[in-house]
Amino acid sequence: MSPVTRAVLGVVGLGGSLAVLIYLAAVLDRVIGHRVAQQPLRWSAALALPAREAARLVLQQRSRTERSDAEAWALAPALLAAAAAASVAVIPFGPAAAVADVDAGLALYVAAIALVMVAVFLHGWSPNSVYPLIGAYRFVAVTLSFQVPLALVLLATALPAESLSVSAIVQAQDGLWNVVRQPLGLPIFLATGLGAAFWGPLALPDADDLAGGTRAEVSGVPLLLWRAAQLAVLVSIAAMSAAAFLGGWRGPWLPGVVWLGLKTLAVLVVLLLAGHLLARVRQESFVVFGWVVLIPLALVDVFLSGILLL
Amino acid sequence: MRAALARLAADSPVPIFVLAGQGAAGRVDGLRLDPRLRLVDSPRAASLLLVAGRLPRSWLRPALRIHAQMPHPRVTVWWPLGYAPRSLERRFAGVVRVAAQEDVAAVLVRLQQALLRRERASEPDLLPDVDPAPWRGVGPYGQGGKGMTGGVPFGRPLATRAADRDGLELDFLPIRVGPFFPPLPVGLVLELRSQGDLLQEARVVEPAPGRPLPGDVDPVFLRALAEPVPLAALERARARHHLRWLAGMLRFHGLHALAGRALALAEAALVGAAAVRALGRLLERTLALGWATRGVGIVPPEQLRGQPLGPVARAAGLAEDARSVDPAYRALGFTPVTHREGDAHARWRQRLAEAAQALELAERAGDRLLAGGEGVVEAPRGRLTAGGATASPLLELLPALLAGQEWGDAMATVVSLDLPPVEPVQGASGVAA
């Protein structure tokens, strides 16, 4: 197979699996929501619901505002999705298989998550409307607070692997998963990951107290693309936590891809449940929490794993 | 292609933006539990505009503006709820009226499907297609013309500077948060000045100070002013009110699924105190609302003393309750529930505890009648006296409460105060325009 064919196959495969996982995330979100609300929902209805919503959104007109920044508004959902896709590309799905096995995959991942902030800010800035703007600036404050713990906790998983490449990190988990070796790691990563995907307790840019926030002026196909991109980031967080903490493709009998998919879905369920059971945080409280609690805990995680390795 | 998409989209939940007019509050909440509908918080996300009840005259232009902001395909539906005026049909050309016995949700679903299949044309604008801010300026970016930042690019002026408390002079945004802003009660219009996301000042535009408003009081409380009513019915109505408010608050804080659970409890015909307490324990235990409401919107008890403010006063530590002097309640061993902190956290716990207490009283009361006829009744929002309601004293406290708060905290404060929806007194404005 020529390298070009392999590359194209990789990109298409990545896009396809990301699309499937995004769809499943939407389905699971509905199912979990109805379970928490103690309302009945048939599985057949749940499986078709995201498709129906998408069809309805495709048939709806795109909203425009006075003197908006049209190019940035068009770019924002695409940038969010591209950042999410690039971050998933470094995650291995087999012993020597990743779409892009970058030597410093971890650094690339954190950089892609940082792009999420840019995309959300653009999305809030472009409509030239008050509620999206406030949502955008709020999110920047929160992102600056969770970015460092997220990177530190991932860095701790790189210590035993002696490499920043994600496949090396997965390889280094053949004796013991990182979730056991570094117990602080996964909870902190999930908490900050919710912020990266602005989901649940950290859904500050698209919040209900801002009538939808950055989403308030969006309708039709752009709204569908934005929600899909947001779920793509959530899937990326789940996939990275599966790879860095839960052993990635490791597992008996089933092929590596299937194990990665199952672990990703399991983490997705946890993230979606957190979205339904935890209230939205206050901006300032989270900033203080991020700097005074999360960063010291992440540093403890890093240095403790370092000491245990020596 | 479009037909296939329309077929696929036919069973998706219908997004509706509700304008809840007079008499509509309780009925609209019932729609939230219907899985065929989805009530959205921005008109851009909606396909159908549901006008429920009667729209007062002052809300008509905001309603027309909101209608214009909805994307196509769209249609307006009017749910009269017993009000007769035909003026809405005159202003909203093409509005679909829901007949008395029809199922509103079925009408909405039918209309949505007709819109998607293009069997029904989308409603055109009701406002003239005139740019509200016609372009002035000389250059291609709206620049040029009179003055520099005194100029008006694309017709609207830019924000100007004002001093801020940390010494930086940056821009402030004057925001008129209108009658149909989802976190606020319907009809409340606030004029806010925000620098960044901090509110420098807040002013209540509507209701005008001193204007009386009945709010959406359950009729059983109004009946209790004049005659003896069954205690159980009164307490159940109180619990229903508090649970509906709780659902709204949970929705505001992002807990939509738990809000559905609270609303189901509110709409259930017979719900026990145990279920309500279980929900309360879940809310407390999952830390769900602690970080969102602790220390937010503290109202000191000195500002509330002597005013008929019900749960808000009791959550600040004042044990004022009109039920304490009623012999029927005393026979059941009623004592008012209080909390100490006076913040949003205390207020939602207060209302949850009062709802559970009300259901317990209802269970134990049997056929007991309220002594009634005194002309004073403890309504869910405070003490109600015969002779009409006055404007809520909380509205006077609002500017001082909201000034200096961050946007999310300010909105959380307003939600926690459970202000009544603002409606003009019947007969004051005559027909609804």
Added chain:
Amino acid sequence: MAALGAVLAVFLGALLAFLLLRWAGDILNPTPATAPQRVPFLGGYPPEVHAWNRYHVRYYAMALLFLAFDMEMVFMYPWAEVFVREGMVALVEMLMFIVILVIGILYAWRERALEWA
């Protein structure tokens, strides 16, 4: 190198795909927006000024702190790769660096740079 090229391909591919989907949506729904439809949603009244303004970003002090920690992350990435090889020396040196920065966080916390309302 090839791996970075693959990441770029994925990035650009996703970007292009989403832009094409948006364009396709515009083809399906070409209805232009009228003037009343373009007014931003505030709750029923039109806005008095443009929303774009010199927004008071009150967390600027915290942003400076973030800058310091971002630079620290730049140093920690290569440190993580050579840590096991270098042993206790690497641990102690990074620990000293981090302690200085954590003292910075504590100072910022005390000076209320992390709160602004």
